[in-house]
Amino acid sequence: MAERATEAERSLGLVAEFAQPGPIPLAAQLRVAPGELHALIGPSGSGKTTLLRALAGLYRPRHGRIVCAGEFWLDTAAGRDLSPQRRRVGLVFQHYALFPHLSAEENVAAALTDLPRAARGKRARALLAQMGLAAVAARRPAMLSGGEQQRVALARALARAPALLLLDEPFAALDTRTRRHLRQELAALHRGLAIPVVLVTHDLEEAAALASQMTVLAQGRTLQTGPPREIMTRPASLAIARVVDLQNLFEGAVVIKAAAGATSLAWRGLRIEAAADPLPPGAEIAWTVAPAAISWADPGGAAGEGRAGWNIVRGRVGEVAALPGVARVTFIADGTEEAAFVFPCPPPGIGPPLPNPGARAAIGFPAAAVHLMALSG
């Protein structure tokens, strides 16, 4: 039982695994340390919400195990399946699912089932005050703004002192400004929480801004887990690269030489130098280069040409979009009409003048910035 879990067991946080062939296919593993905010990311229909519901006990997978704070919540092999009521889980629903006939205070008090009835109101008011909602405690959900509803839902989820906090797209229903504001609030709130937090989102920026770890999900399978920046720049496979909407993603490359220090690729008649990767020659792969690693190269001169660990690509400028503070350039390499490189450069006035669309140019990037990916898996 939870109350007898040792410190060591608690320190494991959440460990969960699910498997079933259908009706919703699942093959998922998840580990979230106490105090860690872990983002679950994937396209719609990838099983993010199903995974969250399974953690909360609202969906029962055919096979699975959940250990949270040292307590088995689910162990299908042993026939154990705790009800949502007994899992000590806080869940913020996508549309908050506040009880419409109860005031904000009564919504929070409803979740304080462990307290004696007389103490619930006071505790609920204290929780709402922490969220800056003291003034609207008597209002019903319909009389609250979207941001206030979200905070009431969060206060209700935290009211039970849960061992696990689950957030299902908590910012999806908010306007951009409120979203940014509440994201900062959640980040601040999370710093004070010593429990695992799982955030379901399809917003990469949100995952990168809030989460220290991220798991990519597609068709119910967990594909890769790691720090968001790591996954967004160095995804393990093409499928993951697509989920994280990676730019400068190129297919149709073959490994031609894999030396100790570097790997060479043949791609559309070009030779691309990449960082060392244990891939056999002849392997078909996909590759990417981080936009920030690309810079202009002298198209006529030999600057950098043949330099070890450096790539030069010749072609023409596609589109130039001057945004506030940065310009985004599209570059089309010779002989690769459909494959365009995108990279940022200093906007006019700060950097050198931008070339016109259609102008001949060359770009360069270091081999270390080239990342290789398997086509499947």
Place this chain on the structure above:
Amino acid sequence: MDWLALALSLKLGGVTAAVLLPIGVLAGRALALRDFAAKGLVQALLALPLVLPPSVLGYYLLVAFGAASPLGAVWVMLTGHTLAFSFGGLLLASLIVNLPFAVQPIERAFATIAPEIREAAWVSGLSRWATFWRIELPLAWPGVLGAFALTFAHTMGEFGVVLMVGGGIPGETRTVSIAIYDRAQALDGGGAGMMSLLLLVFALIALAVVQGMGGRIGGRDG
């Protein structure tokens, strides 16, 4: 004004509505939340009294209540008199006839509660029973109240089945609607008009309650 008939109608309407309320909540909630193979058939059977001529329904009930039927035989054995042409028989008939009026508004009210609301209650630690009492029932309450008003008013005005099953025995089965028929047959326009006006007012109030409640299901502007 036939006061005995009015008292009988009020008693029949009140008891019918009171007995049907818990049945309506149980059946309406189950139909709204559960999916089972024979759901369509059950819904059709429940709605049958809405479209069947009251005389047809009354005829079948009369047959079922007769001393020759198992139900009628058991009733005679237990009480010493027949189910037909008694208040007990009238009440049983009234319960069956009013099933759709009790179940359908409650079913609609429970169906409007988003599934996440119930799940949010479970995740908040509320047992299924507490979820029903503190979340579902208050949200469905306007539908429940509407069902009560509709059942009561409809029982007050029921004629065909009451005539077939009850026969119009004063103090036992002679309701206001039967009394109106008798007054009109006897060319007593004043008596029939007075009682008709009373039933009209009852029906209007009941419908106003149903309408007023319909807008409040889900408690959003309550």
